[in-house]
Amino acid sequence: xxxxxxxxxxxxxxxxxxxxxxxxxxxxxxxxxxxxxxxxxxxxxxxxxxxxxxxxxxxxxxxxxxxxxxxxxxxxxxxxxxxxxxxxxxxxxxxxxxxxxxxxxxxxxxxxxxxxxxxxxxxxxxxxxxxxxxxxxxxxxxxxxxxxxxxxxxxxxxxxxxxxxxxxxxxxxxxxxxxxxxxxxxxxxxxxxxxxxxxxxxxxxxxxxxxxxxxxxxxxxx
Amino acid sequence: xxxxxxxxxxxxxxxxxxxxxxxxxxxxxxxxxxxxxxxxxxxxxxxxxxxxxxxxxxxxxxxxxxxxxxxxxxxxxxxxxxxxxxxxxxxxxxxxxxxxxxxxxxxxxxxxxxxxxxxxxxxxxxxxxxxxxxxxxxxxxxxxxxxxxxxxxxxxxxxxxxxxxxxxxxxxxxxxxxxxxxxxxxxxxxxxxxxxxxxxxxxxxxxxxxxxxxxxxxxxxxxx
Numbered sequence: 498x499x500x501x502x503x504x505x506x507x508x509x510x511x512x513x514x515x516x517x518x519x520x521x522x523x524x525x526x527x528x529x530x531x532x533x534x535x536x537x538x539x540x541x542x543x544x545x546x547x548x549x550x551x552x553x554x555x556x557x558x559x560x561x562x563x564x565x566x567x568x569x570x571x572x573x574x575x576x577x578x579x580x581x582x583x584x585x586x587x588x589x590x591x592x593x594x595x596x597x598x599x600x601x602x603x604x605x606x607x608x609x610x611x612x613x614x615x616x617x618x619x620x621x622x623x624x625x626x627x628x629x630x631x632x633x634x635x636x637x638x639x640x641x642x643x644x645x646x647x648x649x650x651x652x653x654x655x656x657x658x659x660x661x662x663x664x665x666x667x668x669x670x671x672x673x674x675x676x677x678x679x680x681x682x683x684x685x686x687x688x689x690x691x692x693x694x695x696x697x698x699x700x701x702x703x704x705x706x707x708x709x710x711x712x713x714x715x716x717x718x719x
Numbered sequence: 720x721x722x723x724x725x726x727x728x729x730x731x732x733x734x735x736x737x738x739x740x741x742x743x744x745x746x747x748x749x750x751x752x753x754x755x756x757x758x759x760x761x762x763x764x765x766x767x768x769x770x771x772x773x774x775x776x777x778x779x780x781x782x783x784x785x786x787x788x789x790x791x792x793x794x795x796x797x798x799x800x801x802x803x804x805x806x807x808x809x810x811x812x813x814x815x816x817x818x819x820x821x822x823x824x825x826x827x828x829x830x831x832x833x834x835x836x837x838x839x840x841x842x843x844x845x846x847x848x849x850x851x852x853x854x855x856x857x858x859x860x861x862x863x864x865x866x867x868x869x870x871x872x873x874x875x876x877x878x879x880x881x882x883x884x885x886x887x888x889x890x891x892x893x894x895x896x897x898x899x900x901x902x903x904x905x906x907x908x909x910x911x912x913x914x915x916x917x918x919x920x921x922x923x924x925x926x927x928x929x930x931x932x933x934x935x936x937x938x939x940x941x942x943x
Contacts, residue, residue, distance in 0.1 A: 504805050563932075567924035569883035572917055575901050580910040583726040612935075658880075661791040668793075668890050675794055679801075688802035695790050695798055702789035713834060 507689040514681035514690050521677025522697060528591070528663040528673060532598040533656055539599060540606025544614055545636065558607075565604035571665045573597045578669045594666035602659040609651045613644030650712035657705045661698070674698070727914045732907045740912070743899030744919050750817055750895060751882035751923075757821035758881065759874065762828020763867075766836060767858070769829070780829065787826035792884045795819040800891045816888035824881045831873050835866030872934045879927045886920075896920065 543562065547555055565573075574597035577588060588596065617640050625635030645652070667676035674694050681690035733740070769780045787795070799815040810818060839862050847857030889898035900916030 505802070563925060563928045564921060567879075567883075567921050567928045568917060569886040569897070569920060569924075571886040571889070572897055572913075572920055575897065576910075576913050576917060579901065579904060580727070580913050583910050584722055661789075664791040664793045665887070675791070675797065679797065682801060688798075688805050691794075691798055691802050695794050698791055698794055699786060699789045703785055706785055706788045710830065714837070 505688055505692050507687055510685050510687050510689045511693055514685060514693075517677045517681050518674065518690060518693060518697070521672055521674040521694075524671065524673040524677075525660075525663050528594060528598065528666060528671075529660045532595050532602060532663070533659055535595070535599045536602030536659060537606050537652075537656075539603035541610050541641070543603060543607035544610030545641075547611055548614065548636070562604045562607050565600055566608070568601075570597060570601040570662055571668060573601055574665055574669060590666065590669050590671035593669060594663070594671050597665075598659060598662060601662070602655070605655050605658075606652070609648050609655060610644065612651075613646075613648035614640060615644075616647045617643045650709055653705060653712065654709045657702055657709065661702065664698075727910055729909055729911045730915075732909045732911050733903070733915065736903050736907075736912065739899050739903065740896070740915060740919070743894055743896040743916075744923075746813070746894060747885050747896040747920075748923065750813065750820075750885040750888065750893070753817045754820040754824055754882060754885065755878050757817070758824025759828050759878065761821065761825035762830075763832050765825060765829040766832035767863075769833060770836060770858070784826040784829050787823050788830070792820060792823055792881070793887045793890065795823065796887050796891060812888060812891040812893040815891060816885060816893055820881055820884050820887075823884070824877060827877045827881070828870075828874060831870045831877070832866060835869040836862060838869060839865050872931065872938050875927065875931050875934060879924060879931070883920075883924060 543558060547558055549555075574594060577597050578590070578593040581588065621639055621643065622635060625639040626632070630638065663673055664675040666673050667679065670676065672680070674697060678690040678694035682688060765780050765783070769777050796816050796819040799810055799819045800812060803810060803815070843861055843865070844857055847861040848854070852860065885893075885895055886897040888895050889901065892898065896916050896919055900912040903912035904910050
Protein backbone atom coordinates (compact mmCIF):
# COMPACT_ATOMS: atom_id res chain seq x y z
CA UNK A 498 0.00 0.00 0.00
CA UNK A 499 2.83 2.36 0.92
CA UNK A 500 4.50 1.36 -2.27
CA UNK A 501 1.33 2.19 -4.16
CA UNK A 502 0.98 5.68 -2.68
CA UNK A 503 4.66 6.48 -3.12
CA UNK A 504 4.32 5.53 -6.77
CA UNK A 505 0.98 7.04 -7.73
CA UNK A 506 0.27 9.66 -5.07
CA UNK A 507 3.71 10.84 -4.12
CA UNK A 508 3.26 14.23 -2.46
CA UNK A 509 6.95 15.07 -2.39
CA UNK A 510 7.07 14.72 -6.13
CA UNK A 511 3.82 16.60 -6.50
CA UNK A 512 5.21 19.52 -4.50
CA UNK A 513 8.31 19.51 -6.66
CA UNK A 514 6.47 19.60 -10.00
CA UNK A 515 3.51 21.68 -8.92
CA UNK A 516 4.79 24.97 -10.49
CA UNK A 517 5.09 23.13 -13.82
CA UNK A 518 1.55 21.76 -13.55
CA UNK A 519 0.16 25.14 -12.54
CA UNK A 520 1.78 26.73 -15.55
CA UNK A 521 0.19 24.06 -17.76
CA UNK A 522 -3.19 24.55 -16.14
CA UNK A 523 -3.01 28.27 -16.98
CA UNK A 524 -2.26 27.45 -20.60
CA UNK A 525 -5.24 25.07 -20.70
CA UNK A 526 -7.43 27.85 -19.32
CA UNK A 527 -5.94 30.35 -21.78
CA UNK A 528 -6.86 27.98 -24.62
CA UNK A 529 -10.39 27.46 -23.30
CA UNK A 530 -11.30 31.10 -22.62
CA UNK A 531 -10.35 32.08 -26.16
CA UNK A 532 -11.57 29.02 -28.09
CA UNK A 533 -14.96 28.49 -26.46
CA UNK A 534 -16.44 32.00 -27.00
CA UNK A 535 -15.05 32.12 -30.55
CA UNK A 536 -16.43 28.68 -31.38
CA UNK A 537 -19.85 29.55 -29.92
CA UNK A 538 -19.94 32.82 -31.84
CA UNK A 539 -18.86 31.31 -35.17
CA UNK A 540 -21.25 28.39 -34.65
CA UNK A 541 -24.15 30.76 -34.08
CA UNK A 542 -23.24 32.75 -37.20
CA UNK A 543 -23.14 29.54 -39.27
CA UNK A 544 -26.56 28.52 -37.91
CA UNK A 545 -28.02 31.97 -38.61
CA UNK A 546 -26.67 31.93 -42.17
CA UNK A 547 -28.84 28.86 -42.77
CA UNK A 548 -31.89 30.92 -41.86
CA UNK A 549 -31.42 32.67 -45.20
CA UNK A 550 -32.99 29.61 -46.89
CA UNK A 551 -30.73 30.09 -49.88
CA UNK A 552 -30.38 26.57 -51.31
CA UNK A 553 -26.80 26.94 -52.62
CA UNK A 554 -25.56 28.68 -49.48
CA UNK A 555 -27.27 26.07 -47.36
CA UNK A 556 -25.69 23.21 -49.28
CA UNK A 557 -22.24 24.74 -48.91
CA UNK A 558 -22.71 25.26 -45.18
CA UNK A 559 -24.05 21.78 -44.56
CA UNK A 560 -21.14 20.35 -46.56
CA UNK A 561 -18.60 22.37 -44.60
CA UNK A 562 -20.13 21.51 -41.22
CA UNK A 563 -20.31 17.80 -42.04
CA UNK A 564 -16.72 17.66 -43.28
CA UNK A 565 -15.48 19.43 -40.15
CA UNK A 566 -17.48 17.07 -37.94
CA UNK A 567 -16.07 14.05 -39.78
CA UNK A 568 -12.40 15.11 -39.58
CA UNK A 569 -10.77 14.15 -36.27
CA UNK A 570 -9.65 17.32 -34.44
CA UNK A 571 -6.09 16.06 -34.08
CA UNK A 572 -5.88 15.61 -37.87
CA UNK A 573 -7.05 19.19 -38.29
CA UNK A 574 -4.44 20.43 -35.82
CA UNK A 575 -1.60 18.47 -37.46
CA UNK A 576 -2.72 19.78 -40.84
CA UNK A 577 -2.74 23.37 -39.60
CA UNK A 578 0.55 23.08 -37.76
CA UNK A 579 2.60 21.00 -40.20
CA UNK A 580 0.74 21.48 -43.49
CA UNK A 581 -0.05 25.19 -43.70
CA UNK A 582 3.60 26.33 -43.39
CA UNK A 583 4.08 24.92 -46.91
CA UNK A 584 1.73 27.67 -48.09
CA UNK A 585 3.72 30.25 -46.19
CA UNK A 586 1.27 30.32 -43.28
CA UNK A 587 3.33 29.48 -40.24
CA UNK A 588 1.29 29.54 -37.05
CA UNK A 589 2.93 28.99 -33.70
CA UNK A 590 1.52 26.37 -31.31
CA UNK A 591 -1.05 28.49 -29.50
CA UNK A 592 -2.81 30.10 -32.51
CA UNK A 593 -2.69 26.77 -34.37
CA UNK A 594 -4.40 25.03 -31.45
CA UNK A 595 -7.00 27.78 -31.11
CA UNK A 596 -7.74 27.65 -34.85
CA UNK A 597 -8.19 23.86 -34.79
CA UNK A 598 -10.42 24.02 -31.72
CA UNK A 599 -12.55 26.83 -33.16
CA UNK A 600 -12.99 25.23 -36.59
CA UNK A 601 -13.91 21.88 -35.06
CA UNK A 602 -15.94 23.22 -32.14
CA UNK A 603 -17.90 25.77 -34.17
CA UNK A 604 -19.18 23.05 -36.52
CA UNK A 605 -20.73 21.21 -33.59
CA UNK A 606 -22.10 24.44 -32.12
CA UNK A 607 -23.54 25.31 -35.55
CA UNK A 608 -25.47 22.02 -35.61
CA UNK A 609 -26.74 22.53 -32.07
CA UNK A 610 -27.84 26.12 -32.72
CA UNK A 611 -29.48 25.06 -35.98
CA UNK A 612 -31.51 22.46 -34.10
CA UNK A 613 -32.35 25.11 -31.51
CA UNK A 614 -33.45 27.67 -34.08
CA UNK A 615 -35.54 25.05 -35.89
CA UNK A 616 -37.27 24.19 -32.62
CA UNK A 617 -38.68 27.72 -32.39
CA UNK A 618 -42.06 27.74 -34.19
CA UNK A 619 -42.28 29.79 -37.39
CA UNK A 620 -45.08 31.84 -35.83
CA UNK A 621 -42.58 33.37 -33.42
CA UNK A 622 -40.57 34.77 -36.33
CA UNK A 623 -43.69 36.01 -38.08
CA UNK A 624 -45.07 37.60 -34.92
CA UNK A 625 -41.77 39.33 -34.22
CA UNK A 626 -41.49 40.65 -37.77
CA UNK A 627 -45.12 41.80 -37.81
CA UNK A 628 -44.56 43.97 -34.73
CA UNK A 629 -42.07 45.93 -36.80
CA UNK A 630 -38.82 44.33 -35.61
CA UNK A 631 -36.15 43.94 -38.26
CA UNK A 632 -34.85 40.45 -39.08
CA UNK A 633 -31.78 41.06 -36.92
CA UNK A 634 -33.90 42.31 -34.02
CA UNK A 635 -36.38 39.45 -34.21
CA UNK A 636 -33.49 36.96 -34.20
CA UNK A 637 -31.66 38.70 -31.36
CA UNK A 638 -34.62 39.28 -29.06
CA UNK A 639 -37.10 36.53 -29.95
CA UNK A 640 -35.77 33.52 -31.82
CA UNK A 641 -32.18 33.05 -30.61
CA UNK A 642 -33.00 33.30 -26.87
CA UNK A 643 -35.74 30.66 -27.15
CA UNK A 644 -33.72 28.44 -29.46
CA UNK A 645 -30.71 28.62 -27.16
CA UNK A 646 -32.78 27.65 -24.13
CA UNK A 647 -34.15 24.62 -25.96
CA UNK A 648 -30.68 23.22 -26.61
CA UNK A 649 -28.97 24.34 -23.42
CA UNK A 650 -27.92 20.83 -22.29
CA UNK A 651 -26.23 20.18 -25.64
CA UNK A 652 -24.49 23.56 -25.53
CA UNK A 653 -23.07 22.85 -22.09
CA UNK A 654 -22.09 19.32 -23.05
CA UNK A 655 -20.35 20.48 -26.22
CA UNK A 656 -18.51 23.20 -24.30
CA UNK A 657 -17.17 20.55 -21.92
CA UNK A 658 -16.08 18.41 -24.88
CA UNK A 659 -14.32 21.36 -26.47
CA UNK A 660 -12.43 22.28 -23.32
CA UNK A 661 -11.44 18.63 -22.82
CA UNK A 662 -10.14 18.72 -26.38
CA UNK A 663 -7.58 21.39 -25.50
CA UNK A 664 -5.44 18.44 -24.37
CA UNK A 665 -4.70 17.56 -28.01
CA UNK A 666 -2.59 20.72 -28.19
CA UNK A 667 0.05 18.70 -26.31
CA UNK A 668 0.60 16.84 -29.60
CA UNK A 669 2.16 19.96 -31.13
CA UNK A 670 4.20 20.54 -27.96
CA UNK A 671 2.06 23.35 -26.61
CA UNK A 672 2.73 23.18 -22.91
CA UNK A 673 -0.76 22.90 -21.50
CA UNK A 674 -1.75 20.75 -18.53
CA UNK A 675 -1.28 17.33 -20.15
CA UNK A 676 2.04 18.28 -21.74
CA UNK A 677 3.30 19.71 -18.45
CA UNK A 678 2.33 16.50 -16.68
CA UNK A 679 4.16 14.42 -19.26
CA UNK A 680 7.27 16.58 -18.93
CA UNK A 681 7.05 16.29 -15.14
CA UNK A 682 6.68 12.52 -15.41
CA UNK A 683 9.75 12.37 -17.62
CA UNK A 684 11.75 14.42 -15.11
CA UNK A 685 10.72 12.43 -12.04
CA UNK A 686 10.28 8.91 -13.48
CA UNK A 687 7.03 8.77 -11.54
CA UNK A 688 3.40 8.75 -12.71
CA UNK A 689 2.19 11.04 -9.90
CA UNK A 690 2.16 14.15 -12.17
CA UNK A 691 -0.05 12.31 -14.69
CA UNK A 692 -2.43 11.19 -11.96
CA UNK A 693 -2.48 14.75 -10.60
CA UNK A 694 -3.32 16.13 -14.05
CA UNK A 695 -6.14 13.60 -14.43
CA UNK A 696 -7.51 14.62 -11.04
CA UNK A 697 -7.31 18.31 -11.98
CA UNK A 698 -9.25 17.63 -15.19
CA UNK A 699 -11.79 15.58 -13.25
CA UNK A 700 -12.30 18.30 -10.63
CA UNK A 701 -12.67 20.92 -13.37
CA UNK A 702 -15.21 19.06 -15.48
CA UNK A 703 -17.10 16.90 -13.03
CA UNK A 704 -19.56 19.65 -11.93
CA UNK A 705 -20.40 20.34 -15.58
CA UNK A 706 -20.81 16.66 -16.42
CA UNK A 707 -23.27 16.35 -13.48
CA UNK A 708 -25.04 19.52 -14.64
CA UNK A 709 -25.47 18.11 -18.15
CA UNK A 710 -26.97 14.89 -16.77
CA UNK A 711 -29.42 16.88 -14.67
CA UNK A 712 -30.39 19.22 -17.49
CA UNK A 713 -30.91 16.27 -19.82
CA UNK A 714 -33.07 14.36 -17.38
CA UNK A 715 -35.16 17.47 -16.93
CA UNK A 716 -35.73 17.71 -20.68
CA UNK A 717 -36.74 14.06 -20.85
CA UNK A 718 -39.34 14.35 -18.10
CA UNK A 719 -40.59 17.76 -19.24
CA UNK B 720 -3.19 27.70 -56.54
CA UNK B 721 -0.04 26.27 -58.05
CA UNK B 722 1.50 25.97 -54.59
CA UNK B 723 -1.56 24.12 -53.31
CA UNK B 724 -1.34 21.57 -56.11
CA UNK B 725 2.41 21.21 -55.75
CA UNK B 726 2.41 20.77 -52.01
CA UNK B 727 -0.90 19.15 -51.14
CA UNK B 728 -1.73 17.07 -54.22
CA UNK B 729 1.62 15.80 -55.44
CA UNK B 730 0.74 12.13 -55.37
CA UNK B 731 3.94 11.12 -57.15
CA UNK B 732 5.76 11.74 -53.84
CA UNK B 733 3.82 8.94 -52.23
CA UNK B 734 4.97 6.12 -54.49
CA UNK B 735 6.19 3.29 -52.32
CA UNK B 736 4.23 4.55 -49.31
CA UNK B 737 0.78 3.35 -50.36
CA UNK B 738 1.01 -0.02 -48.56
CA UNK B 739 1.92 1.81 -45.31
CA UNK B 740 -1.02 4.18 -45.75
CA UNK B 741 -3.40 1.29 -46.40
CA UNK B 742 -2.09 -0.52 -43.36
CA UNK B 743 -2.57 2.60 -41.22
CA UNK B 744 -6.10 2.97 -42.52
CA UNK B 745 -6.90 -0.64 -41.63
CA UNK B 746 -5.56 -0.15 -38.10
CA UNK B 747 -7.76 2.93 -37.70
CA UNK B 748 -10.78 0.91 -38.87
CA UNK B 749 -9.87 -1.98 -36.59
CA UNK B 750 -9.49 0.28 -33.54
CA UNK B 751 -12.77 2.06 -34.29
CA UNK B 752 -14.68 -1.21 -34.63
CA UNK B 753 -13.17 -2.63 -31.44
CA UNK B 754 -13.93 0.55 -29.48
CA UNK B 755 -17.57 0.54 -30.54
CA UNK B 756 -17.93 -3.23 -30.14
CA UNK B 757 -16.62 -3.10 -26.56
CA UNK B 758 -17.89 0.33 -25.47
CA UNK B 759 -21.55 0.11 -26.39
CA UNK B 760 -22.34 -3.35 -24.95
CA UNK B 761 -20.40 -2.44 -21.80
CA UNK B 762 -22.47 0.73 -21.48
CA UNK B 763 -25.69 -1.27 -21.86
CA UNK B 764 -24.54 -3.75 -19.23
CA UNK B 765 -23.75 -0.93 -16.80
CA UNK B 766 -27.14 0.72 -17.38
CA UNK B 767 -28.95 -2.58 -16.73
CA UNK B 768 -26.89 -3.24 -13.59
CA UNK B 769 -27.74 0.26 -12.35
CA UNK B 770 -31.42 -0.55 -12.86
CA UNK B 771 -31.36 -3.21 -10.13
CA UNK B 772 -30.84 -0.38 -7.66
CA UNK B 773 -28.18 -2.06 -5.52
CA UNK B 774 -26.96 1.05 -3.70
CA UNK B 775 -23.16 0.61 -3.57
CA UNK B 776 -23.10 -0.81 -7.09
CA UNK B 777 -25.14 2.07 -8.52
CA UNK B 778 -22.92 4.60 -6.77
CA UNK B 779 -19.88 2.88 -8.22
CA UNK B 780 -21.36 2.94 -11.72
CA UNK B 781 -22.19 6.64 -11.43
CA UNK B 782 -18.64 7.35 -10.25
CA UNK B 783 -17.27 5.35 -13.20
CA UNK B 784 -19.34 7.19 -15.80
CA UNK B 785 -18.59 10.61 -14.29
CA UNK B 786 -14.89 9.84 -14.19
CA UNK B 787 -14.70 8.72 -17.80
CA UNK B 788 -16.86 11.55 -19.06
CA UNK B 789 -14.78 14.18 -17.24
CA UNK B 790 -11.22 13.20 -18.10
CA UNK B 791 -10.08 13.97 -21.68
CA UNK B 792 -9.54 10.92 -23.87
CA UNK B 793 -5.92 11.74 -24.56
CA UNK B 794 -5.20 11.99 -20.83
CA UNK B 795 -6.70 8.52 -20.32
CA UNK B 796 -4.68 7.08 -23.20
CA UNK B 797 -1.48 8.57 -21.76
CA UNK B 798 -2.37 7.21 -18.33
CA UNK B 799 -3.10 3.75 -19.72
CA UNK B 800 0.18 3.71 -21.60
CA UNK B 801 2.60 5.49 -19.24
CA UNK B 802 1.11 5.07 -15.75
CA UNK B 803 -0.40 1.56 -15.82
CA UNK B 804 3.00 -0.12 -16.38
CA UNK B 805 3.97 1.03 -12.86
CA UNK B 806 1.33 -1.40 -11.57
CA UNK B 807 2.94 -4.15 -13.63
CA UNK B 808 0.24 -4.02 -16.32
CA UNK B 809 1.88 -3.22 -19.63
CA UNK B 810 -0.46 -2.57 -22.56
CA UNK B 811 0.66 -2.20 -26.15
CA UNK B 812 -0.01 1.27 -27.62
CA UNK B 813 -2.82 -0.25 -29.68
CA UNK B 814 -4.48 -1.86 -26.64
CA UNK B 815 -3.95 1.18 -24.40
CA UNK B 816 -5.82 3.32 -26.94
CA UNK B 817 -8.65 0.85 -27.48
CA UNK B 818 -9.10 0.22 -23.74
CA UNK B 819 -9.15 3.95 -22.88
CA UNK B 820 -11.55 4.83 -25.69
CA UNK B 821 -13.90 1.90 -25.01
CA UNK B 822 -14.18 2.93 -21.40
CA UNK B 823 -15.01 6.50 -22.40
CA UNK B 824 -17.61 5.28 -24.89
CA UNK B 825 -19.10 2.88 -22.32
CA UNK B 826 -19.54 5.79 -19.89
CA UNK B 827 -21.38 7.92 -22.46
CA UNK B 828 -23.38 4.89 -23.65
CA UNK B 829 -24.43 4.04 -20.09
CA UNK B 830 -25.77 7.57 -19.67
CA UNK B 831 -27.70 7.35 -22.95
CA UNK B 832 -29.15 3.89 -22.22
CA UNK B 833 -30.04 4.97 -18.70
CA UNK B 834 -31.89 8.04 -20.02
CA UNK B 835 -33.68 5.75 -22.49
CA UNK B 836 -34.66 3.20 -19.85
CA UNK B 837 -35.95 5.82 -17.43
CA UNK B 838 -37.96 7.53 -20.16
CA UNK B 839 -39.97 4.37 -20.92
CA UNK B 840 -43.34 4.99 -19.17
CA UNK B 841 -44.04 3.06 -15.97
CA UNK B 842 -47.17 1.64 -17.59
CA UNK B 843 -44.98 -0.38 -19.95
CA UNK B 844 -43.36 -2.11 -16.97
CA UNK B 845 -46.73 -2.74 -15.33
CA UNK B 846 -48.26 -4.02 -18.54
CA UNK B 847 -45.32 -6.36 -19.06
CA UNK B 848 -45.45 -7.71 -15.52
CA UNK B 849 -49.25 -8.11 -15.54
CA UNK B 850 -49.09 -10.37 -18.61
CA UNK B 851 -47.01 -12.72 -16.49
CA UNK B 852 -43.54 -11.74 -17.68
CA UNK B 853 -40.83 -11.72 -15.02
CA UNK B 854 -38.88 -8.54 -14.25
CA UNK B 855 -36.02 -9.67 -16.47
CA UNK B 856 -38.33 -10.71 -19.28
CA UNK B 857 -40.12 -7.34 -19.16
CA UNK B 858 -36.75 -5.64 -19.26
CA UNK B 859 -35.47 -7.64 -22.23
CA UNK B 860 -38.65 -7.88 -24.32
CA UNK B 861 -40.53 -4.68 -23.48
CA UNK B 862 -38.32 -1.96 -22.03
CA UNK B 863 -34.89 -2.38 -23.61
CA UNK B 864 -36.09 -2.45 -27.23
CA UNK B 865 -37.77 0.92 -26.67
CA UNK B 866 -34.83 2.35 -24.70
CA UNK B 867 -32.30 1.23 -27.30
CA UNK B 868 -34.39 2.71 -30.10
CA UNK B 869 -34.45 6.06 -28.29
CA UNK B 870 -30.71 5.88 -27.81
CA UNK B 871 -29.70 5.25 -31.40
CA UNK B 872 -29.24 8.89 -32.57
CA UNK B 873 -27.17 10.10 -29.59
CA UNK B 874 -25.23 6.82 -29.50
CA UNK B 875 -24.31 7.18 -33.16
CA UNK B 876 -23.03 10.69 -32.50
CA UNK B 877 -20.94 9.55 -29.56
CA UNK B 878 -19.61 6.50 -31.37
CA UNK B 879 -18.40 8.71 -34.24
CA UNK B 880 -16.88 11.26 -31.88
CA UNK B 881 -15.01 8.65 -29.89
CA UNK B 882 -13.92 6.63 -32.93
CA UNK B 883 -12.32 9.82 -34.23
CA UNK B 884 -10.32 9.65 -30.99
CA UNK B 885 -8.42 6.67 -32.40
CA UNK B 886 -6.17 9.34 -33.98
CA UNK B 887 -5.00 10.13 -30.44
CA UNK B 888 -3.22 6.77 -30.51
CA UNK B 889 -0.70 8.42 -32.85
CA UNK B 890 0.67 10.25 -29.81
CA UNK B 891 1.81 6.95 -28.29
CA UNK B 892 2.99 5.68 -31.69
CA UNK B 893 0.12 3.41 -32.70
CA UNK B 894 0.81 3.08 -36.45
CA UNK B 895 -2.71 4.23 -37.37
CA UNK B 896 -3.59 6.49 -40.29
CA UNK B 897 -2.62 9.85 -38.76
CA UNK B 898 0.64 8.52 -37.38
CA UNK B 899 1.61 6.93 -40.70
CA UNK B 900 0.67 9.92 -42.85
CA UNK B 901 2.35 12.48 -40.61
CA UNK B 902 5.59 10.52 -40.53
CA UNK B 903 5.51 10.19 -44.33
CA UNK B 904 4.97 13.94 -44.45
CA UNK B 905 8.17 14.54 -42.49
CA UNK B 906 10.11 11.89 -44.45
CA UNK B 907 9.36 13.34 -47.88
CA UNK B 908 8.99 16.95 -46.73
CA UNK B 909 5.67 17.25 -48.53
CA UNK B 910 2.23 17.35 -46.92
CA UNK B 911 0.40 15.39 -49.66
CA UNK B 912 0.36 12.43 -47.26
CA UNK B 913 -1.66 14.53 -44.82
CA UNK B 914 -4.13 15.31 -47.61
CA UNK B 915 -4.49 11.60 -48.33
CA UNK B 916 -4.94 10.96 -44.60
CA UNK B 917 -7.65 13.61 -44.37
CA UNK B 918 -9.44 12.19 -47.43
CA UNK B 919 -9.37 8.68 -45.97
CA UNK B 920 -10.69 9.92 -42.61
CA UNK B 921 -13.51 11.65 -44.49
CA UNK B 922 -14.21 8.47 -46.45
CA UNK B 923 -14.50 6.61 -43.15
CA UNK B 924 -16.47 9.08 -41.01
CA UNK B 925 -18.42 11.30 -43.39
CA UNK B 926 -20.98 8.58 -44.26
CA UNK B 927 -21.74 8.18 -40.55
CA UNK B 928 -22.06 11.95 -40.07
CA UNK B 929 -24.52 12.00 -43.00
CA UNK B 930 -26.30 9.06 -41.41
CA UNK B 931 -26.86 11.07 -38.20
CA UNK B 932 -28.60 13.75 -40.26
CA UNK B 933 -30.84 11.09 -41.72
CA UNK B 934 -31.49 9.65 -38.25
CA UNK B 935 -32.40 13.06 -36.91
CA UNK B 936 -35.03 13.43 -39.61
CA UNK B 937 -36.26 9.84 -39.18
CA UNK B 938 -36.63 10.28 -35.43
CA UNK B 939 -38.41 13.58 -35.93
CA UNK B 940 -36.81 15.62 -33.22
CA UNK B 941 -33.26 16.87 -33.05
CA UNK B 942 -31.45 15.72 -29.92
CA UNK B 943 -27.76 15.18 -29.45
